[in-house]
Structures are given as structure tokens and as C-alpha cells.
Amino acid sequence: MVGARLDEIDRRILAQLTEDARAPLVTLAARVHLSRNAVRQRIERMERDGVIAGYTVVRGRAEGEPHPVSAIVFVYRSDRMRGGQVLAELAAIPEVVRCDVLAGQFDLLVTLQADSMDRVGEIWERIAALPGVADTVTSVALTTVIDRTVA
Template sequence: MPDDLDRRILALLRSDARLPTAKIAAQLGVARTTVHARITKMEREGTIAGYSVVLGDANSENIVQVVILLEVQQKETARIIKRLEGYPEIRLCLSINGEFDLLLSAEAPRIEDLDVLVDELGAIPGVLRTNTSVVFGRRIDR
């Protein structure tokens, strides 16, 4: 279980996974060896499962993003999720509680492409209904 120092280290690594341990240590007011030991421990315990590269998109201002909520028949959920994996526009699929069962984030260069996507998703057997919202902007993006 991460303590306060671990959480502060993780927050810095989330914003820049390549941040040197010396800079993390300086920002947090602790020894570099302490930061190194904490990171090593969190990697060993699985708190830090890996590091990744976030690619920039030169045309990101031309990308349209939508959030799609799906209500599905429970017995069809696994099959539907497998089918969703085939849509490259879908960037994220979350299982949620409440009125809807799945939350999708999808992106495409044109709103018309997403309109076609939503129509196709609604036609998947076991999808009972959809609700789509266009994303106007990202306010917090970690």
C-alpha cells in the first residue's frame, strides 16, 4: 500500500515517467537513494506495472472525440467487448455501474466517422441502447 511519499513520487512520474530520480528527490525534499529505493519497491510489488510512451498527434486539434455509453444484455457483455476490440476508433472501454454498462471513448478525424461508428455499435446484437456525447475539451488529462 503506497504511503504519502509513494503517492507523491507516483504523481511526478505520471506527469513525466522519464523524470530523473535526482529531480524527483529535489522536488520532494528527500534523498535520491530514497526515491530510487521507493520506485524499485513499487515496481517489485506491482504498484508500478510499467512505463509507456504517449504519442503526440500532429493533427490532434483535428480529432473529434466522443464518449459513448452502452446498455447491454449482461449475458452478451464478453462477446460485445470482444467485438468492440475490432474498432480502431475506440480508445477506451470501461465497465461501469448504473443505467449503462459500458463507457467508451472514441476518436476519429471527422464527426461523420463517429456517427457511422455509433450506428454500427447500436446494431450489435445484445446492445440495447446507446447515448453519445461529443467532447469539447480536456480539462484534466493525466
């Protein structure tokens, strides 16, 4: 995103794409008052500049499908983050949707999305048993009131 400068029209295009990434160019053009070709060129430029890093599918739940369980695991490493084995192990767990390196008491903040509490427990056991992990603290989300992860 080096050197990427966004004007008001770029920001409006991004807002429209954030709301509906499948919106046709003709619809976007009408909403930002530009030609279809001008909108296409702006989107291509923002993709090249890294302002738009990709497009994704946000999967909903089918009727009867269980609601996923979200959990946060704070990880304290005995070696204070020397070596990458713990990170490699976390990357191999599909339910780990995010991992942040922290400053402060704990070293990692691991965000999980699992199908059940049993699966959260299995993942916690796996993380706690990793060589180099000295301690963990786990919290489970009761309900989601704000979710901006798609944006």
C-alpha cells in the same frame, strides 16, 4: 497493490513522476531530499507493488494535424450483459479508448477518440449493428476543459 503503503515521500515521488515520468533519478532525489539510490529503490518497490503500473507517452499534435473527436456511446444490451461478444467486438475497435460496465438504464459507457466525425459515425453504426445491442445514445464532446486521463 496488496499491502502497498505509501508514505509522504512516496507520494511526492509519484507526484513528480506524474508531472514528468522522464525526470532523471538525480532530479527526483533533489526534489524529495533523498539520495538517488533511495529514490530508485522506492520506485522499484512501487513498481513491484503495482502502485506504478507503467509509463506512457502522451502524444501531442503536429502542426496541421486535426484535433481528435471525442464521443461517448451509451449502450443498452437486450440480454443485459450475458455473454462477451459485444465486449470482444468493442475491444477490436482501436478508437475505443475505454469501456465501462454501468449500473442503471444503460449497460456500457464506451469512450471513443476518432480522427473525424465521419469515423465516429462509422463506429456508431458498427456498435448499433452488433447482435445483442438494443439501443445506443451518443454524445460528442464540443471542447475539453479538464483532462486528467494521463494521471
